[in-house]
Amino acid sequence: MQVFEEIQALLLQHKPFVCYVKPNEAVWNLLVQQTDEIIEFSNQAGFVFMPFHEGKQLVIPFEGNNFSQGNLENLEKKPTESFTSESNQKEAFENLVSKGVSTIQQGKFDKVVLSRKIVLKEQIAIVETFQNLISTYPTAFRYLFFHPKIGLWMGATPEQLVKINQNQFETVALAGTQLYSENVIWATKEIEEQQFVTDYIVTKVKDKVNNLIVSDAKTVSAGNLAHLKSFISGELTADFQANDLIKALHPTPAVCGLPKEKAIDFILKNEGYNRKYYAGFLGEYNKDNQTDLFVNLRCLEVENDVVNIYVGCGITKDSNSEKEFFETENKSMTMRNILVSK
Numbered sequence: 619m620q621v622f623e624e625i626q627a628l629l630l631q632h633k634p635f636v637c638y639v640k641p642n643e644a645v646w647n648l649l650v651q652q653t654d655e656i657i658e659f660s661n662q663a664g665f666v667f668m669p670f671h672e673g674k675q676l677v678i679p680f681e682g683n684n685f686s687q688g689n690l691e692n693l694e695k696k697p698t699e700s701f702t703s704e705s706n707q708k709e710a711f712e713n714l715v716s717k718g719v720s721t722i723q724q725g726k727f728d729k730v731v732l733s734r735k736i737v738l739k740e741q742i743a744i745v746e747t748f749q750n751l752i753s754t755y756p757t758a759f760r761y762l763f764f765h766p767k768i769g770l771w772m773g774a775t776p777e778q779l780v781k782i783n784q785n786q787f788e789t790v791a792l793a794g795t796q797l798y799s800e801n802v803i804w805a806t807k808e809i810e811e812q813q814f815v816t817d818y819i820v821t822k823v824k825d826k827v828n829n830l831i832v833s834d835a836k837t838v839s840a841g842n843l844a845h846l847k848s849f850i851s852g853e854l855t856a857d858f859q860a861n862d863l864i865k866a867l868h869p870t871p872a873v874c875g876l877p878k879e880k881a882i883d884f885i886l887k888n889e890g891y892n893r894k895y896y897a898g899f900l901g902e903y904n905k906d907n908q909t910d911l912f913v914n915l916r917c918l919e920v921e922n923d924v925v926n927i928y929v930g931c932g933i934t935k936d937s938n939s940e941k942e943f944f945e946t947e948n949k950s951m952t953m954r955n956i957l958v959s960k
């Protein structure tokens with residue numbers, strides 16, 4: 619298990635790196651930065667790590683740094699610990715959701731994604747937890763990102779922001795959540811919530827790209843959850859390139875809301891904490907002319923001696939605040955289920 623030993627060593631040396639495994643692949647990718655400076659993204663080809671709103675837009679450039687790949691061998695599941703959060707956020711989160719619902723009902727906006735940070739006052743074994751994350755969520759984009767001046771994040775996200783190959787692009791509209799079962803049936807609220815996301819993306823790009831194709835929404839699984847997902851693809855044009863598309867998409871209504879500016883404003887004024895890199899995006903930018911980016915969901919941050927798990931859910935006029943609270947609890951299980959104690 620060469621790569622995991624190497625990760626352990628990099629953590630001890632405080633070197634910036636990212637290790638990632640793409641959805642449905644069994645190849646690990648490791649990119650190690652040779653210095654410990656903060657490199658801000660300015661279009662360099664590299665692995666990008668972008669915040670939701672404010673904060674450093676980071677890149678580990680491919681040029682001048684060490685990139686390696688290898689096959690993952692069978693990973694034995696390490697024993698997990700079920701840590702509990704000391705603070706009870708139920709009432710505060712339900713109040714936040716109620717405020718979101720009433721603001722929507724007043725016609726201020728159509729959708730807002732509200733989130734919270736669950737703090738576990740525990741220390742985890744980073745490498746073993748990352749191994750569990752890789753083996754438990756084979757269909758997700760799985761990563762561990764470390765920068766001594768930024769922090770340590772890991773996640774298993776089900777959501778692609780965009781994939782671009784030459785001038786072909788693909789993105790998804792992902793929304794609507796329930797616990798996964800054999801026969802998933804969707805309520806109007808979730809169908810409408812997902813349709814908002816599809817419509818928004820289509821409106822943003824339809825006059826700018828060629829050959830736009832939008833699929834019907836399908837049920838997909840992500841860990842213990844089911845979501846609704848549509849695939850959207852098309853061709854970039856000379857006037858609308860990768861960066862324009864990324865700017866048009868991020869943050870999508872799947873993690874922010876609709877209309878975008880009003881939803882961001884509500885989030886910044888009311889959530890009461892900094893999302894940092896949660897609901898931002900990350901991945902390969904312009905690697906051999908391809909870009910493969912994911913939305914940073916189902917993730918955690920290790921900060922001093924605590925673990926922060928970030929979770930959110932889409933609020934529409936029909937949201938029930940208690941149901942939404944339990945939806946965030948369910949989403950937190952993606953990370954909680956794989957934690958290994960130090």
Ligand SMILES: C=C(O[C@@H]1C=C(C(=O)O)C=C[C@H]1O)C(=O)O
Pocket residue numbers: 731733777792793794795845872873915916928929930931932933949
């Ligand atoms: C915001 C999150 O997930 C997003 C919100 C969803 C929803 O509201 O149903 C579903 C998938 C994601 O687009 C999260 O996991 O924190």
